[in-house]
Amino acid sequence: MLFRRFWSDYLYVHRGRMLAAFALMTIEGSTLALISWMLKPLFDRVFIGKETGAIWWVGTAIFAIFLTRAITLVSSRALLSRISLDISTLMQTNLLAHILTLDGRFFRENAPGAMIERIQGDTQAVQGIWATLLTGATRDAISLVMLFGVTLTIDPVWTLAALIGAPILIAPAAVVQRYIRRKMRQNRVSASARATRLDEILHGIASIRLNRAEADQTRRFSTIVRRIRQEQVKLAATSSVIPALTDIVTGIGFVAVLSLGGKEVMEGSRSVGDFMSFFTALALAFQPMRRLGGLAGSWQTAAASLERVYQVFDTRPTVVSGTRTAPPDDCDIRLSDVWLSYDGQMILHGLSFAAEAGRTTALVGPSGAGKSTVFNLLTRMVDPDRGEVLLGGVPVADYDLGVLRDQFSTVSQEAALFDESLRDNMLMGRPDASEDDLRRAMDAAHVTDFVDAEKRGLDSAAGPRGSSLSGGQRQRIAIARAVLRDAPILLLDEATSALDTASERLVQDALDRLARGRTTLVIAHRLSTIRNADKIVVIEAGRVVEQGSHDQLMARRGAYARLVALQFGEKQ
Numbered sequence: 375m376l377f378r379r380f381w382s383d384y385l386y387v388h389r390g391r392m393l394a395a396f397a398l399m400t401i402e403g404s405t406l407a408l409i410s411w412m413l414k415p416l417f418d419r420v421f422i423g424k425e426t427g428a429i430w431w432v433g434t435a436i437f438a439i440f441l442t443r444a445i446t447l448v449s450s451r452a453l454l455s456r457i458s459l460d461i462s463t464l465m466q467t468n469l470l471a472h473i474l475t476l477d478g479r480f481f482r483e484n485a486p487g488a489m490i491e492r493i494q495g496d497t498q499a500v501q502g503i504w505a506t507l508l509t510g511a512t513r514d515a516i517s518l519v520m521l522f523g524v525t526l527t528i529d530p531v532w533t534l535a536a537l538i539g540a541p542i543l544i545a546p547a548a549v550v551q552r553y554i555r556r557k558m559r560q561n562r563v564s565a566s567a568r569a570t571r572l573d574e575i576l577h578g579i580a581s582i583r584l585n586r587a588e589a590d591q592t593r594r595f596s597t598i599v600r601r602i603r604q605e606q607v608k609l610a611a612t613s614s615v616i617p618a619l620t621d622i623v624t625g626i627g628f629v630a631v632l633s634l635g636g637k638e639v640m641e642g643s644r645s646v647g648d649f650m651s652f653f654t655a656l657a658l659a660f661q662p663m664r665r666l667g668g669l670a671g672s673w674q675t676a677a678a679s680l681e682r683v684y685q686v687f688d689t690r691p692t693v694v695s696g697t698r699t700a701p702p703d704d705c706d707i708r709l710s711d712v713w714l715s716y717d718g719q720m721i722l723h724g725l726s727f728a729a730e731a732g733r734t735t736a737l738v739g740p741s742g743a744g745k746s747t748v749f750n751l752l753t754r755m756v757d758p759d760r761g762e763v764l765l766g767g768v769p770v771a772d773y774d775l776g777v778l779r780d781q782f783s784t785v786s787q788e789a790a791l792f793d794e795s796l797r798d799n800m801l802m803g804r805p806d807a808s809e810d811d812l813r814r815a816m817d818a819a820h821v822t823d824f825v826d827a828e829k830r831g832l833d834s835a836a837g838p839r840g841s842s843l844s845g846g847q848r849q850r851i852a853i854a855r856a857v858l859r860d861a862p863i864l865l866l867d868e869a870t871s872a873l874d875t876a877s878e879r880l881v882q883d884a885l886d887r888l889a890r891g892r893t894t895l896v897i898a899h900r901l902s903t904i905r906n907a908d909k910i911v912v913i914e915a916g917r918v919v920e921q922g923s924h925d926q927l928m929a930r931r932g933a934y935a936r937l938v939a940l941q942f943g944e945k946q
Contacts, residue, residue, distance in 0.1 A: 702766025
């Protein structure tokens with residue numbers, strides 16, 4: 375079933391080139407049989423018959439066979455390498471494109487390192503084995519057919535004697551293949567754990583050093599790679615069982631043929647040329663048989679990786695795009711009796727509030743109250759268990775996902791920058807923006823202040839995750855991106871919480887400019903940044919406990935007033 379699916383998804387489109395490669399490999403595989411066949415005239419007519427004229431045509435024929443083998447070898451390898459690389463490239467691209475359609479639950483259950491291993495390691499394992507199977511199995515199978523065709527032509531009885539030990543291979547081959555498949559699955563899981571550990575170590579290098587955890591992290595990584603080593607040693611040993619048994623079977627066949635054929639040659643009923651041609655064909659069949667025996671284990675390796683790849687392809691997003699392609703008539707936001715759980719843990723308990731169009735609504739409350747979850751619900755990163763999330767009076771689930779997310783610009787505490795130029799990072803939300811639009815966005819976000827001082831200006835690299843920039847600079851790049859998107863709704867999630875006072879002042883000024891005329895939702899622990907919000911919604915344990923303006927909430931002396939007192943020491 376795996377092969378049929380792989381054939382229809384990736385191999386079928388290359389059937390023309392595969393047919394051409396098959397023809398070339400048929401010729402290549404046939405050359406071994408021709409070489410063994412040419413030994414009969416070499417011995418009977420040149421060495422024993424002493425025909426001088428035969429030297430030239432026999433020598434020329436053997437040279438032509440080797441030349442043909444060389445040409446077909448290069449041509450078929452080049453063709454099949456191109457096919458296997460095309461397949462691997464397309465599979466990696468398709469896999470990433472599919473992963474990007476999956477929702478938050480998938481990414482909570484699968485670490486980034488594990489996904490990198492699926493996209494890179496598993497697809498490359500498939501590429502490697504198919505290059506081997508297509509080039510090796512086809513050529514070796516053809517070689518065996520042709521070589522045994524030569525032996526059958528010379529003497530069918532000798533051929534049967536050569537194969538007398540073949541039944542020894544049947545039962546062990548089945549057992550070995552099942553074992554390799556099982557162990558290879560374990561090995562790929564361990565490889566994913568290795569990639570995940572490396573991802574965490576390299577992205578947390580500063581914390582590791584500050585906590586002097588280098589030895590501990592090295593030990594943890596060493597445990598994983600030692601486990602992989604042990605698994606690979608077992609796989610290598612088990613994979614060699616079939617080739618080893620093939621050696622034994624071949625040895626039995628050689629002895630049987632020698633006992634039968636040697637006697638007939640000595641009696642004169644067979645020529646030396648017959649025996650040498652047969653014996654050479656059998657000897658040349660030895661290596662193809664060993665390689666084909668080893669390919670059984672290689673196929674199980676590829677099958678394990680294919681299973682893992684198709685497990686991801688078979689995962690379907692639970693958040694499905696709606697059918698409404700028209701944008702909302704207005705930007706009023708309303709959540710009504712919304713309940714949501716993650717992995718069995720209830721996060722929101724009947725959450726209800728409204729955010730009026732063109733106004734600023736702030737969400738405050740302790741960490742873990744569910745504030746960021748509201749943003750995820752609005753943009754449909756997750757759907758509620760029950761309740762309604764409305765935008766412009768229409769359930770967000772009714773909108774096409776692209777149309778829905780085009781209504782939002784987001785600036786969060788961790789600005790998502792990529793290891794590309796500053797220009798590319800700002801244009802991510804709107805790649806077709808003009809140079810004038812880009813400059814206006816940079817001015818509004820105070821990006822021009824530091825970009826013009828860079829040696830390469832807008833073409834300067836942001837570094838991995840924006841590591842070449844300070845925290846304030848990263849936030850201003852993210853704000854410029856949001857300005858360029860020019861979406862009607864602005865979501866601000868702790869956009870200034872990690873900044874120093876000077877950077878916060880610049881970023882807050884840029885955010886104030888960005889929020890003008892937009893429906894804005896703000897999450898902030900620094901309550902000083904949301905005093906002027908039109909409405910403040912206080913959320914605790916997934917419920918709205920109170921809402922109103924700053925002055926109204928302070929007058930009530932409730933949950934908000936207590937938060938203010940804790941933060942600023944104000945009297946209630």
